[in-house]
Amino acid sequence: MKNKFPDGLKAVMFDMDGVIYDSMPNHVISWVETFNAFGLVIPESWAYMQEGRTGESSVQMVFAEQRDRKATKEETEAMYKLKCELFASRPKAEIMPGIRDLFAKVKNSGLAATIVTGSGQRTLLNKLNTDFPGMFQKELLVTAFDVKHGKPNPEPYLKGLGKLNVSAAEAIVIENAPLGIQAACAAGVFTVAVNTGPLPDQVLLDAGASMLFHSLSELSDKWESLF
Numbered sequence: 609m610k611n612k613f614p615d616g617l618k619a620v621m622f623d624m625d626g627v628i629y630d631s632m633p634n635h636v637i638s639w640v641e642t643f644n645a646f647g648l649v650i651p652e653s654w655a656y657m658q659e660g661r662t663g664e665s666s667v668q669m670v671f672a673e674q675r676d677r678k679a680t681k682e683e684t685e686a687m688y689k690l691k692c693e694l695f696a697s698r699p700k701a702e703i704m705p706g707i708r709d710l711f712a713k714v715k716n717s718g719l720a721a722t723i724v725t726g727s728g729q730r731t732l733l734n735k736l737n738t739d740f741p742g743m744f745q746k747e748l749l750v751t752a753f754d755v756k757h758g759k760p761n762p763e764p765y766l767k768g769l770g771k772l773n774v775s776a777a778e779a780i781v782i783e784n785a786p787l788g789i790q791a792a793c794a795a796g797v798f799t800v801a802v803n804t805g806p807l808p809d810q811v812l813l814d815a816g817a818s819m820l821f822h823s824l825s826e827l828s829d830k831w832e833s834l835f
């Protein structure tokens with residue numbers, strides 16, 4: 609564990625689900641119900657462990673484990689469609705406590721900021737500008753629509769670095785999920801874990817996080833001491 613950010617920091621890349629919005633419980637229940645509808649059973653912890661994986665990759669993983677075959681294109685499409693419908697029907701995800709304070713501190717520190725998410729949930733993506741006016745530039749965001757490979761592949765975070773025009777050594781990532789942390793570390797970026805879900809801290813540290821906090825408020829409160 610580190611107790612300081614790297615020197616020469618220029619930019620922060622935020623994950624979205626479980627960091628900016630308290631949307632993980634909605635994602636998890638939607639996945640559990642989707643798999644159930646297709647005769648497959650997954651525990652909630654599976655969905656938390658696999659957070660950040662693309663819809664298709666999640667479906668293929670469960671098919672490989674439980675059906676011993678690949679899902680067809682029709683199956684993956686039908687399941688991801690159902691998952692998105694179930695997600696859209698859930699009560700809207702609240703803004704994560706402490707995130708507004710943290711955004712203000714990032715701005716005051718003079719750092720550039722963007723969001724790197726595996727999500728293609730237009731409902732949440734469209735809400736960003738309404739909820740946090742002026743905080744993010746649309747053309748700097750990296751979403752499911754920008755990448756071929758989801759987390760844990762480094763591609764999303766490498767795209768983020770490219771859009772921000774900074775090197776891996778000049779950025780940090782704020783993540784809540786093991787695969788997101790793996791993706792950021794594989795991109796060579798210093799990674800701050802915020803454990804906002806039910807997984808043990810050790811899972812996030814084992815994924816490669818350099819720092820760990822238990823809430824966005826805790827990170828925000830300690831922000832100045834990390835430089």
Ligand code: MG
Pocket residue numbers: 623624625626627659783784785788
């Ligand atoms: Mg997340």
